Amino acid sequence: MRLHSLIPIIPTNLVSALEDCGIKIDTDLLFFDGTNVELLAKLPPGIVSLRELEEYTSLVAEHASAPAIRADQELEVALLRQRENALNISCGVQELDALVEGFGGGRVFEISGEKGSGKTALALQISLCMLAAHANTAVLWMDTCGDFSLERTLRVASELNIEATSTVLERLQVSLVLNIETAQDLVSELCSSVDTASELGAPRIRCIVIDSITPLLAPSLTAFSAQGHATMSTFMRELRDLARTHYFTFLVVNNTSSYLPHNPDSAFASTTRKPALGPSFTFLTDCTLWLAKSKNIEETEGATSMHVAEVFRSRMTQSKRWCSFKIHRGVLYSTT
Template sequence: MRLQSLIPTIPDDLVAALEACGIRTDADLLFSGTPVDIIQRLTPGVVSLADLKTYIGLVAESASAPGIRGDALYTEEIQRRRDYNLDITCGVDELDELVNGFDGGRVFEISGDRGSGKTLLVSQIALRLLAAYKEASVLWMDTTGDFSVERTSLIAQQLDGENSSAVLERLQVSLVLNIDTARALLEDVKSSLTTNALRDPRVRLVIIDSITSLLAPSLSAVSSYGHAIMTTFMQHLRNMARSYYLAFLVVNNTSGSLPHNPMSVFSSTVRKPALGPSFTFLTDCTIWLARHEDTTNAEAGSSIHVAEIFKSRPTRSRTWCTFKVHNRILRSATVPE
C-alpha cells in the first residue's frame, strides 16, 4: 500500500520526506529498520521520534487485518447455522453418521473406481435435499457431458413418487467444460446469494462431477502453474462453503497406488483419488467408495459397497461402513429389499 494513500493519516510533508529516502509503501516503512534508523535518514526537523513512532503504529494498524474475538466468531457461526441449516443426508444412516451429515459449510471429495456408486451417491443426496426442502435448489456442474436426465428422473421417482417433477425443477444442470466457465458460474451463484438472500429457491448444494476433468488438464510434473490453479480454485470453494453455508460435493476420479493405498484400512485397495496427494488437503472430507464384486446379486439387482473415510476434519478418519445399491437407490446394508 502506497503511503500516499494514507494522507491525511500521515502528514503529506512526512510522506514526501519518506519517499525522498526511498520509503514509499507501508512495507518499506514497517521493515526498513527501527524508528531511530528511519529518522536518521530524514531531513532534521521533519518529525520527532515520538511522532514517527505514532505514525508507524497507524500505518501498521491500517495494514493489518481487523481482529475478531473467538466468542464473536462462535456466535456468528451459530447464527449462520440457524439461518441456513438444512439436514442434508444420503439416506444411509451408517454413512451419514460417518461424516456427521452432508450439511453446509464443507467441501466433500467423493472418489472411487467406475461402478463404485459415486454419481448415485451425489444424486441421492441432491434429490433427497430437494424433496425435503421446497426452498432449496441444487446446482449440478456437469464437466463431462455424462449427466443422465433419465437416470436422475428414475431415482427421483423412487425417492419422491408423484412429486418428482417438482423436485427436478429445482435441479439446475450446467455443462462446464473448463475452469473459467466454472469460476464464472460460481460468481453467479455468489451474486445471487448476496443480492437475493431472502428469495427462494436458494442454492444450498453444489455438485461438480467430475472435478478431475476441470483440473487435470492444467497439472504438469514440470510446472507449478496447474497446482496453483487447483489450490486457488479449491480455496474459493471452501470460502464459499463457509461464507454462504453451502455444501460442495466434488467427484474425483482415481489413479494407481501400488502395492496398496496407505490411506485405506484395506490392503486390497490399490487405487487412490486422482489429482495428486495435495488435493486431499484442499477438502474437508474424502470419501472413498468401492464395490464388492463377489457380493453382487445380479438377479436381485443389488450390490454391496464400502464407503471409507480417508480423511475428515470434523469426524474420525480411517473409518468405514457398508451400504447396498438396489435398483439405483442407496440403502443400509441391513435393510431388507
C-alpha cells in the same frame, strides 16, 4: 481521524491551538514526539492545564481505538448464524450420514472411487433428498463429461418416493462445464445469485455438484509447470471460502489413479487405487470419502451391488472409518 471532528468533546480553542502547532489528526496527538509537558509549553498560556491535556488525550485515544469485542459473544453470534444457515443434508443412509456427520455444514466433500463404485449415485441421492426435504433450496450440477442422465434422475426420484417430482427437478440446475474457466465463472456467479435469490424469494442454491472435477484440472497438472497446481489450489480454496461463507455443500467427484502395492490411507489391504489429481488435492477439501464396490448380488427384484464407504481423511471425523451400503436400482440403501 481529524481532531476537528471531535468537537465539542475536545474544546474548539484547544483544537485550534493544536492545529496551529501542526497537530491536526489523532495520531499527531497520540504519537507526539515528546512529553505532555513539552506539548503544553507549545500551546498559548491559559488554553488548558496539564491535567486537562492528559484527559483530552485519553478521550482522543478512546475514540480512535477499535471497540472491544468479547470472544464469548462473538462465538455465540457465530454459532447462532451457523444454526440459522446450515442445513441438515442427508443421503438417506444412516450409516453413511453418521460416517461424515451429515453432508451439510458448509463443507467441501471429495467423493472418489473406481468406476461403478457409486460416486454419481451418492451425489445424485444427496441432491434429491435435499431438494425434497427443503423446498426453498436448489442444486447446481456441473456436468463435465456430458453424461448427466435425466432418465436416471427420474428413476431414482421415483424409487425414493419423492412427491411432486417435477417441482423438485425444477430446482436441479444442470450446466455442461467442459473447462476450468467455465467452472470458475459459475462459481463466481454463486455469490451474487445468493443475494438475488434472497431478495426475490426464489430457491437458493445450497448444494453444488462437480461430476467430475478430474477432466477440468488433470490436463494442466504437469511436472514441468506450476501453473496447473496454482489453478487447482486457487479454485479449491475459493470453493472452501464459499462453503464457509454461504453454507454451500460442495460434492466434488474425483477419479482415481493406481497406488501399488496398496493405499496406506485405506483400512483395507485390497485397495490399490487412490484419488486422482495428486496428494495435495486431498488437503484442499474437508473430507475425502472413498467408495468401493465389493460384490454383486442377484435378487428377484433386480441386481443389487454391495459397497463400502471409507473416510480417507476428514477435518471433522476420524479417518479410516468405514461402513457398508448397497445400491439397488440406482438407489443407496442401508445393509441392515
